[in-house]
Amino acid sequence: MMHNFLSNNRDELINRCRTKVGERRGRSATERQLREGIPLFLDQLIRTLQIEQTSTPMDSRRISGPAGGGTALSEVSVSAAQHGKDLLELGLTVDQVVHDYGDLCQSITDLAVERDAPFQIDEFRTLNRCLDNAISDAVTEFGYQRDTIKADDNAVESNKRMGFFAHELRNQLGTASMAFAALKAGNLSVNGATGSILGRCLQGLDKLIASSIEDVRTLGQNSIILDSFSLSEFIAEIYAATSLSKGANGCSFNAPQVDPDLAINGTRDLLMAAVANLLQNAFKFTQPHTEVFLTAYAAGDRIIIDVKDHCGGLGIGVAESMFLPFSQSGENRTGIGLGLTIAKQSVNANGGTLTVEDLPSVGCIFKISLPRHAMPT
Template sequence: MEAQLHPQEAQRLEALRAYQILDTPTEARFDAITELAADLFDAPIAVINFIDQGRQWFKSEVGLGVREMELAPSICAHAILDHDMFIVEDTTTDSRFIDNPLVTGEPHLRFYAGKLLTSENQLPLGTLCVLDFRPREFSPDQRRTLDILGRHVMELLEFRRAAQKRDELAMALGEELEAHKQSLGVVSHDLRAPLHVISMMADSLTELPIDEISAPQIGSQIKRATRSMSLLIDDLLDAESIRNGSIHLAQRPHRPVALVQPLADLYQSMATENGIAFSTGDLASLPPVSCDDDRVGRILTNLLHNAFKFTPTGGTVELDAKLDGEFVSFEVRDSGCGIPRQHLERVFERHWQSNGDKGGAGLGLSIVKALVEAHGGRISLDSEPDAGCTVRFSLPIA
């Protein structure tokens, strides 16, 4: 008679796979337990098995000679429906196994004793079991011994899983440390560039004759340098808040035109200086959105900063917005160098850069994405090499 599926079969299989034990090589620590069990119980067969979907897989075995078998005739498939210990002293007198092919044919099993291996949520994963070709009695002392060995198997499993998690964490920390190291180098470079501009302008003010100093030009360059530094510092602060899960939004209704206009005025002068055509759409009729205006300003500043940075003289940058159901969708388009399609999936990853020669800490777009999603919105980026980029993000209507 075939065993029924466990009443929590899906959860049981999920718990089993979380241990990442299936189809792994043999390990001496597990083999030592099956060998000890075979000796202690004078049993020709001892196994540590795990009940997978449609099969039983053996992590360790003595006297069996295989690593897996189909599940249908398995006595262990019945064992995992029990609560702790499953004992069959004579299979030929048990109605569940009297016609079992492993009983009526090779290897003619007559005795089975199995200790359930259960997860921390008490879901059965498999068994530590001993089998014999003759009927046997199983004493209380033997039950206790099998129980101790079974618990030791679970201790090894938990230790193994903890070691895997430790290794995964160490790898993740190593990758994060390397990313921080790379980011620190780029941030250092990015801070030096505007500082160098400010230093040069200061030299001009102190060394050039008064009649050769162009105050508007120097002021504009200093303003641009400090704006670049401010953006980088804000990005670093936001990145830390996002990493710690401590980002806080002061959301209130704001009209899209009020969010865009101050930045449009600011970047219009930059566009004129760089020979870039900059335009904004008609946003006056759009309804208010629920947002933190300071953070949305940061989003738009990052996107416009990137657009201008990668758009050459004679190019275009456009900022527009439109109603999209229960959202207002903002769009920043440029005619810059664009991003290869194979890189588009990675553009919102922290520390990722596609144009290393342009500088940039690789933080901006990952922060933009986190801020948009914190508002309950969505963001996407489309691009073709040498055809510019289009970034769209949405904010909910207030």
């Protein structure tokens, strides 16, 4: 089995990856990366393969994420995102991010050929899934961090332009003021030389303002600041409130820890109401003695809040209509069918999206996607 092969040859594979990194031009690695980057991913891959040999193979998704590239919180997604961020801090390019995981894949393939190790097709599929998810999350975080740096640089450049504008504005205004004072003190005609100076200064002021008005308007639009608040505190508050009022069907409620450095902008009360409505819906329809999950995490320039239940799946055509007002598709018809409609409107009002993903025979995941912001200082 592949997991036995990887476990038995773990050190050899890590050494081969280190060698490939050392041979790649322009690539260096810190001690932390050598300890926590590819070695950590290799351990996650081994655990994924081990779980998929048990009676509950789908539990491996909590470690390595689902197939198909959908956004989901997993151990691989968290560590891969950190790996992408580390590589950016080293000044590397996005292709180096891809190469790091490609090194491991190549090392596994080479060693398997050398040792004549037979693997099953499903094991290769799992390997590809883990690599795809790791590369996707690493590249996404790399891109987000790079864009954030560019945005900061643009802000500095914008401040410089505004400084130049103010400087030129002051020069023109100063000359115009002196010309006006001279005209007034000497009782001079505005048709003379001093009057011409005043006229040219006024024309210069007009040109400065005309050339900068669009930048000023854009800056004003981009500087509209909504409430910015901690995502972890937001989820903790929801968890505390929901734990007191969850359903009475014996189901449990789980909300994993959220990265304390993440923040969102928006109307807190509206977003709180949206998540509360999704949780109320989850507790209403989840099957007895199952579990409801509330997770929140970063995916590139987005913040994702997932509410996952075990309702047994949505069925054909249900997902398309469930956000419509007064829509009720389950056997439980308590309420008036507006909770999901209100949730979607609240999320949309904050510049986000609300979608639902069907997990046939298992349940569904309601997914809120909001713009990602830095933690307020």
